[in-house]
Amino acid sequence: MLEKLDLSKKVSKEDYNKQMDVLGERLGKAQRMARDAKRPIIIVFEGWRGARRSALINEMMQQMDARGFNVYSSVRLRGVLQEQPFFSAFWKRLPALGHIAVYHRSWYYLKNANEMADKAEDDSKYPVVSFEHINNFEKMLTDDNYLVLKFFLHLSPEQQKKNIAKNAKTLGKAWRDLNPAIDESEDYNKFLPHYEKMLEATDTVNAPWHLIADDDPRSARLEVFTKIADAIEKAVQMPVEPAADKRTAATYDVLSTIDANKELTKEEYKEKLDKYQKKLTQLQIEMFKAQIPVVIGFEGWDAAGKGGAIRRLTAALDPLGFHVHPIAAPNVVEKQFHYQWRFWTRLPQPGTIAIFDRTWYGRVMVERIEGFAKPQEWQRAYDEIKDMEAQWSEHGIAIAKFWLQIDKDEQLRRFNDRQNDPNKQWKITDEDWRNRDKWDAYEAAVNEMLVRTDTSYAPWTVVEGNNKYYVRLKVLKTVIDLFERKLAEKQQ
Amino acid sequence: MLEKLDLSKKVSKEDYNKQMDVLGERLGKAQRMARDAKRPIIIVFEGWRGARRSALINEMMQQMDARGFNVYSSVRLRGVLQEQPFFSAFWKRLPALGHIAVYHRSWYYLKNANEMADKAEDDSKYPVVSFEHINNFEKMLTDDNYLVLKFFLHLSPEQQKKNIAKNAKTLGKAWRDLNPAIDESEDYNKFLPHYEKMLEATDTVNAPWHLIADDDPRSARLEVFTKIADAIEKAVQMPVEPAADKRTAATYDVLSTIDANKELTKEEYKEKLDKYQKKLTQLQIEMFKAQIPVVIGFEGWDAAGKGGAIRRLTAALDPLGFHVHPIAAPNVVEKQFHYQWRFWTRLPQPGTIAIFDRTWYGRVMVERIEGFAKPQEWQRAYDEIKDMEAQWSEHGIAIAKFWLQIDKDEQLRRFNDRQNDPNKQWKITDEDWRNRDKWDAYEAAVNEMLVRTDTSYAPWTVVEGNNKYYVRLKVLKTVIDLFERKLAEKQQ
Numbered sequence: 001m002l003e004k005l006d007l008s009k010k011v012s013k014e015d016y017n018k019q020m021d022v023l024g025e026r027l028g029k030a031q032r033m034a035r036d037a038k039r040p041i042i043i044v045f046e047g048w049r050g051a052r053r054s055a056l057i058n059e060m061m062q063q064m065d066a067r068g069f070n071v072y073s074s075v076r077l078r079g080v081l082q083e084q085p086f087f088s089a090f091w092k093r094l095p096a097l098g099h100i101a102v103y104h105r106s107w108y109y110l111k112n113a114n115e116m117a118d119k120a121e122d123d124s125k126y127p128v129v130s131f132e133h134i135n136n137f138e139k140m141l142t143d144d145n146y147l148v149l150k151f152f153l154h155l156s157p158e159q160q161k162k163n164i165a166k167n168a169k170t171l172g173k174a175w176r177d178l179n180p181a182i183d184e185s186e187d188y189n190k191f192l193p194h195y196e197k198m199l200e201a202t203d204t205v206n207a208p209w210h211l212i213a214d215d216d217p218r219s220a221r222l223e224v225f226t227k228i229a230d231a232i233e234k235a236v237q238m239p240v241e242p243a244a245d246k247r248t249a250a251t252y253d254v255l256s257t258i259d260a261n262k263e264l265t266k267e268e269y270k271e272k273l274d275k276y277q278k279k280l281t282q283l284q285i286e287m288f289k290a291q292i293p294v295v296i297g298f299e300g301w302d303a304a305g306k307g308g309a310i311r312r313l314t315a316a317l318d319p320l321g322f323h324v325h326p327i328a329a330p331n332v333v334e335k336q337f338h339y340q341w342r343f344w345t346r347l348p349q350p351g352t353i354a355i356f357d358r359t360w361y362g363r364v365m366v367e368r369i370e371g372f373a374k375p376q377e378w379q380r381a382y383d384e385i386k387d388m389e390a391q392w393s394e395h396g397i398a399i400a401k402f403w404l405q406i407d408k409d410e411q412l413r414r415f416n417d418r419q420n421d422p423n424k425q426w427k428i429t430d431e432d433w434r435n436r437d438k439w440d441a442y443e444a445a446v447n448e449m450l451v452r453t454d455t456s457y458a459p460w461t462v463v464e465g466n467n468k469y470y471v472r473l474k475v476l477k478t479v480i481d482l483f484e485r486k487l488a489e490k491q492q
Numbered sequence: 493m494l495e496k497l498d499l500s501k502k503v504s505k506e507d508y509n510k511q512m513d514v515l516g517e518r519l520g521k522a523q524r525m526a527r528d529a530k531r532p533i534i535i536v537f538e539g540w541r542g543a544r545r546s547a548l549i550n551e552m553m554q555q556m557d558a559r560g561f562n563v564y565s566s567v568r569l570r571g572v573l574q575e576q577p578f579f580s581a582f583w584k585r586l587p588a589l590g591h592i593a594v595y596h597r598s599w600y601y602l603k604n605a606n607e608m609a610d611k612a613e614d615d616s617k618y619p620v621v622s623f624e625h626i627n628n629f630e631k632m633l634t635d636d637n638y639l640v641l642k643f644f645l646h647l648s649p650e651q652q653k654k655n656i657a658k659n660a661k662t663l664g665k666a667w668r669d670l671n672p673a674i675d676e677s678e679d680y681n682k683f684l685p686h687y688e689k690m691l692e693a694t695d696t697v698n699a700p701w702h703l704i705a706d707d708d709p710r711s712a713r714l715e716v717f718t719k720i721a722d723a724i725e726k727a728v729q730m731p732v733e734p735a736a737d738k739r740t741a742a743t744y745d746v747l748s749t750i751d752a753n754k755e756l757t758k759e760e761y762k763e764k765l766d767k768y769q770k771k772l773t774q775l776q777i778e779m780f781k782a783q784i785p786v787v788i789g790f791e792g793w794d795a796a797g798k799g800g801a802i803r804r805l806t807a808a809l810d811p812l813g814f815h816v817h818p819i820a821a822p823n824v825v826e827k828q829f830h831y832q833w834r835f836w837t838r839l840p841q842p843g844t845i846a847i848f849d850r851t852w853y854g855r856v857m858v859e860r861i862e863g864f865a866k867p868q869e870w871q872r873a874y875d876e877i878k879d880m881e882a883q884w885s886e887h888g889i890a891i892a893k894f895w896l897q898i899d900k901d902e903q904l905r906r907f908n909d910r911q912n913d914p915n916k917q918w919k920i921t922d923e924d925w926r927n928r929d930k931w932d933a934y935e936a937a938v939n940e941m942l943v944r945t946d947t948s949y950a951p952w953t954v955v956e957g958n959n960k961y962y963v964r965l966k967v968l969k970t971v972i973d974l975f976e977r978k979l980a981e982k983q984q
Contacts, residue, residue, distance in 0.1 A: 071815075
């Protein structure tokens with residue numbers, strides 16, 4: 001692809017200034033249009049070492065309003081990436097609705113740099129992400145109305161040498177040392193096919209690459225700025241996609257095969273609870289030593305006993321090594337981002353446990369049923385969620401997901417108990433009763449979710465829930481088994 | 493203080509369970525009361541190594557709702573603290589309105605640990621904070637209706653030895669290695685006066701220490717939980733402090749002595765701008781190499797040219813090394829915290845520059861004049877802000893603060909210009925006109941601010957603003973001088 005570019009284009013200083021007068025106004029206006037239309041924008045600058053990324057970005061900033069405009073560099077993210085899954089660093093830097101995030105080198109740079117490092121040093125273990133995950137990440141964002149603009153600044157080998165020499169002279173060696181980067185100048189021809197492959201694999205209809213001839217930086221800037229203004233102006237005029245229900249409804253039936261009644265005496269319970277909790281206390285220490293992060297998600301009918309099960313689980317854990325994240329309707333800030341944002345930004349540190357009381361599966365349950373997500377949104381969420389969990393798992397996160405199943409009659413009994421006990425009344429709200437009226441719709445959604453998102457790396461455990469003692473033990477036992485399996489895998 | 497404690501208290505298991513039945517309910521209820529009353533709560537657990545902090549916290553968690561209840565440990569914060577001012581790590585972990593933050597060891601532990609380390613290793617440079625800053629931090633929070641509860645778990649030397657041995661046996665040596673901490677067991681008597689001094693210096697009326705005899709952990713828990721329930725129940729019933737204007741108004745007059753008109757030809761401007769920007773580009777690199785963080789704050793009348801001055805400043809900077817933070821009215825999330833929170837959480841990384849377009853001084857300007865802050869709130873803010881800036885400065889942050897001064901006539905001219913230019917209309921709002929009507933009130937507030945918060949470590953620079961060229965050069969020159977001074981200091 002790059003060889004087709006005409007690197008000889010040139011623009012005089014006079015022409016450049018004249019055009020920039022107009023283009024500058026257009027950029028500023030485009031930013032305000034995007035803000036009004038609440039379109040989030042991601043602009044990625046990749047390309048050869050020596051390309052004039054910083055100067056270009058600075059010129060763009062002069063035209064923009066600093067409110068809602070952020071510049072991020074990926075060069076110093078490598079250490080961060082080792083701690084959490086590859087894309088979590090970028091989720092943390094995602095622009096909010098109507099904001100612009102500019103990436104001075106991005107996930108592409110990090111993938112390349114990490115691949116090179118892994119070849120060079122055997123002991124380095126920098127995470128490398130697949131092109132598939134990259135494409136899924138960008139697709140998920142553009143599906144959610146993010147505008148993703150990717151620029152590759154191309155240089156001829158001669159110009160690259162000149163630029164690097166000039167930088168070294170102007171800024172001194174120190175600046176270069178402070179900006180460690182892939183240095184392709186030593187073997188330009190070896191890197192060219194590498195970049196070609198990257199561009200080919202990730203040039204998609206929703207997030208295409210813009211290849212820019214950067215031998216003449218004035219020509220490059222005019223081209224980049226024009227493309228940005230064009231893209232934003234077009235995007236804000238695009239009609240909103242109509243709500244479309246494109247799929248045949250799934251008619252899975254998992255729940256009706258479950259008998260929620262399980263026998264367990266209080267004596268059996270007490271004895272095993274004590275045994276399991278002691279075991280778990282030990283295992284938490286080993287998981288910490290092995291630096292394995294853990295994500296445990298709880299879903300289930302209202303009053304199915306999620307809170308109690310979580311309490312019996314955490315009673316055995318050192319509070320320094322776990323965090324419970326209760327998930328309710330997204331708050332004002334969370335609504336400014338993609339629905340996955342609040343989960344990516346709550347991932348556990350190495351060796352610690354993140355427990356979610358309700359999870360990202362709200363997308364295909366409550367958001368589906370209440371219409372907070374359009375049909376095409378919740379329908380594609382199954383794939384999006386699977387990709388997310390796959391990335392977590394590939395990073396080494398141990399994942400457990402529980403569905404707590406109770407009968408409709410059992411729920412009614414518990415609702416009435418809560419209503420009649422002054423100490424428990426705060427637990428029951430009108431919303432619980434409203435949700436109960438939609439039992440059948442939820443049942444269909446849960447069935448589809450349990451089938452579609454049950455994977456080898458993040459399987460669902462359905463817990464028979466009418467007997468609370470049984471629930472607690474099954475949760476504990478499942479977590480214990482998961483920890484033991486992960487520790488055994490790590491030792492191999 | 494500690495010697496007065498009766499360490500022989502004991503509670504039987506039976507008594508404990510009976511009392512906990514009642515106390516557990518009370519704790520859960522107290523949490524819901526605090527949530528309804530929007531009272532944020534901070535609970536600090538300090539004390540000897542071997543004290544049963546984790547078990548105590550876990551027991552408390554069993555009684556609490558996980559929503560809005562967070563546990564933080566300070567043991568692994570030391571590395572973080574080296575990068576930013578001491579208290580920034582705790583500002584980031586501040587509870588929101590109605591939430592509870594539990595600190596398993598806190599700023600007290602870190603102060604102690606860092607002092608010990610500095611004595612042990614000459615090359616270690618862990619930051620140590622003064623008792624004065626600690627008291628100011630807690631006072632600022634309690635003044636803002638935070639409830640701060642501090643517990644010191646006291647052990648006899650015999651019991652400490654027993655507990656440590658028991659932990660080592662149950663949890664293995666590994667757990668201990670994972671929890672590096674001050675180990676006072678080797679020289680209990682040396683540490684005792686050290687802790688005494690700490691308790692004396694920080695036992696304040698607004699955030700007193702609760703000394704707890706922990707030789708018998710059951711007795712300790714009952715005491716701690718009772719104190720927590722008592723304190724919350726009392727706090728939520730406290731009447732809201734009436735708005736009080738306790739001070740004599742200041743009648744400083746700085747602004748009237750300023751002649752906002754300065755002569756400067758376009759030729760002089762262009763020549764010097766180029767020279768200053770080149771200089772600044774070099775200095776940014778040196779500041780990065782020296783890892784000196786920078787905070788630059790801009791205040792001034794509406795239309796005084798803050799945006800233009802910031803643009804000329806940033807035009808000379810590498811976008812990877814600075815960040816512009818536009819500060820408007822606090823958003824929904826920011827309103828859940830103390831007013832300083834959004835500034836502490838935006839501090840620059842080592843070697844980088846944080847530019848604030850409007851600042852924390854909003855507290856003593858717009859919040860004062862519009863009544864968003866009560867008289868006692870903005871009146872104490874001068875001291876609070878000075879303490880904040882002093883902490884930043886002691887950490888090594890270079891601070892510049894600009895007030896851009898224009899005449900009332902000049903402002904009118906600029907407002908009309910904006911109103912009449914279709915490309916600039918978006919810059920002017922009804923609010924600007926409303927603020928203009930309150931010119932005199934703002935003038936008094938600005939005068940007081942410029943006098944009261946002009947310190948050696950964070951001085952105000954008043955910029956004569958009628959001539960935009962002059963403004964831009966004076967800002968650049970002031971920043972250049974600051975950078976050169978800080979670099980020279982560092983080299984000494």
